[in-house]
Amino acid sequence: MQLPEQMRPENICLSDDRKKVIIIDQASLPNRVEYLTLDQPEECYRAIQTLQVRGAPAIGIFAAFAMFVIAQQWEELPLEEFLEKYRKTSEYLNTARPTAVNLSWAIRRLQRIVDENAEKPVKDVIHLIGKEADRIQQEDVEMCFQIASHGLSLLKEGDGILTHCNAGPLATSCYGTALGPMLLGKEQGMQFKVFADETRPLLQGARLTTYELQKAGIDVTLICDNMASVVMKNGWVDKVFVGCDRIAANGDFANKIGTSGVAILANYYHIPVYTLGPSSTIDLNTPTGADIPIELRDPDEIRTMWYQKPMAPKGVPCYNPSFDVTDHSLLAGIVTEKGIVYPPFEENLKRLFQK
Ligand code: MRU
Numbered sequence: 604m605q606l607p608e609q610m611r612p613e614n615i616c617l618s619d620d621r622k623k624v625i626i627i628d629q630a631s632l633p634n635r636v637e638y639l640t641l642d643q644p645e646e647c648y649r650a651i652q653t654l655q656v657r658g659a660p661a662i663g664i665f666a667a668f669a670m671f672v673i674a675q676q677w678e679e680l681p682l683e684e685f686l687e688k689y690r691k692t693s694e695y696l697n698t699a700r701p702t703a704v705n706l707s708w709a710i711r712r713l714q715r716i717v718d719e720n721a722e723k724p725v726k727d728v729i730h731l732i733g734k735e736a737d738r739i740q741q742e743d744v745e746m747c748f749q750i751a752s753h754g755l756s757l758l759k760e761g762d763g764i765l766t767h768c769n770a771g772p773l774a775t776s777c778y779g780t781a782l783g784p785m786l787l788g789k790e791q792g793m794q795f796k797v798f799a800d801e802t803r804p805l806l807q808g809a810r811l812t813t814y815e816l817q818k819a820g821i822d823v824t825l826i827c828d829n830m831a832s833v834v835m836k837n838g839w840v841d842k843v844f845v846g847c848d849r850i851a852a853n854g855d856f857a858n859k860i861g862t863s864g865v866a867i868l869a870n871y872y873h874i875p876v877y878t879l880g881p882s883s884t885i886d887l888n889t890p891t892g893a894d895i896p897i898e899l900r901d902p903d904e905i906r907t908m909w910y911q912k913p914m915a916p917k918g919v920p921c922y923n924p925s926f927d928v929t930d931h932s933l934l935a936g937i938v939t940e941k942g943i944v945y946p947p948f949e950e951n952l953k954r955l956f957q958k
Pocket of ligand 1 (some may be wrong): 654657658659660704767768769771774775779780781805821845846847848858859860925
């Protein structure tokens with residue numbers, strides 16, 4: 604299918620000869636729009652770990668393309684050696700970040716293709732890996748559009764929406780998840796007022812969400828994370844829309860650190876909270892939020908990273924979890940490409956996969 608211009612993913616693509624994967628360096632935004640061209644396992648691992656490519660669905664798409672371009676370098680190897688190298692490298696890439704389930708989901712999907720075709724010549728296996736990687740991205744484009752449409756059905760003209768972190772096109776393929784309804788609504792002539800939490804410590808909200816919404820001409824106001832309560836109390840927020848990195852079987856979900864606090868505040872002010880994500884983010888093998896592995900990151904992200912001078916005493920211990928888990932009891936609904944899931948989540952999530 605030839606995608607319309609506005610639905611072509613700009614954040615991740617292959618080079619014309621399909622031998623390298625090209626990404627927008629999200630770590631350089633919004634000050635510099637830079638592209639990185641990658642084809643080595645270590646640089647792909649580093650791109651995920653340092654958030655040059657980030658956002659749960661985008662990590663999965665990137666990993667799939669990365670494995671494809673890496674695998675092409677082993678085309679001349681005997682089959683057994685190729686299969687062994689492929690398995691080891693995809694396991695390595697899978698350890699780059701632990702929380703977003705989309706990474707292991709995409710890697711497992713490719714591994715299945717490799718296993719099912721392990722009798723074929725290496726060249727053919729590589730070709731099939733490439734086709735599956737294309738499919739993963741293509742499916743994400745379609746899923747994001749569906750998520751945006753379902754999410755838009757929850758909004759009305761003039762709504763105030765608060766979002767945390769970045770769940771826009773950069774973090775997916777196009778439209779995004781949590782930002783999708785606003786982007787789609789804007790295309791249809793609707794107006795919203797969006798509040799973007801800055802999202803300490805890595806400022807995905809300040810750097811990326813405001814960048815994407817401003818570019819789309821959407822009314823966006825940046826606030827510090829500790830200002831969410833005030834804008835809610837002022838009556839400026841009608842809905843909270845956030846993304847997700849993993850949704851457990853009971854509806855608990857991991858998202859960027861600070862999301863659970865936002866959800867608790869919103870519940871206090873009777874503002875509905877929705878998480879929006881593709882069904883690949885739902886992990887029925889993870890029973891509850893307590894079973895989701897939470898990534899701990901470098902303390903210097905808190906102590907020094909964004910400052911001209913360090914803002915904390917050298918070596919002060921820091922606790923820097925990258926995600927937190929929002930209890931399902933705080934959630935009004937889960938917006939997926941298959942529709943909106945309402946409580947009771949445990950039963951209804953299971954049912955979603957039976958559709
Ligand atoms: O550490 P990040 O920036 O990768 O965290 C991203 C988030 O928490 C997003 O909200 C989530 O991945 C959904 S992206 C559509």
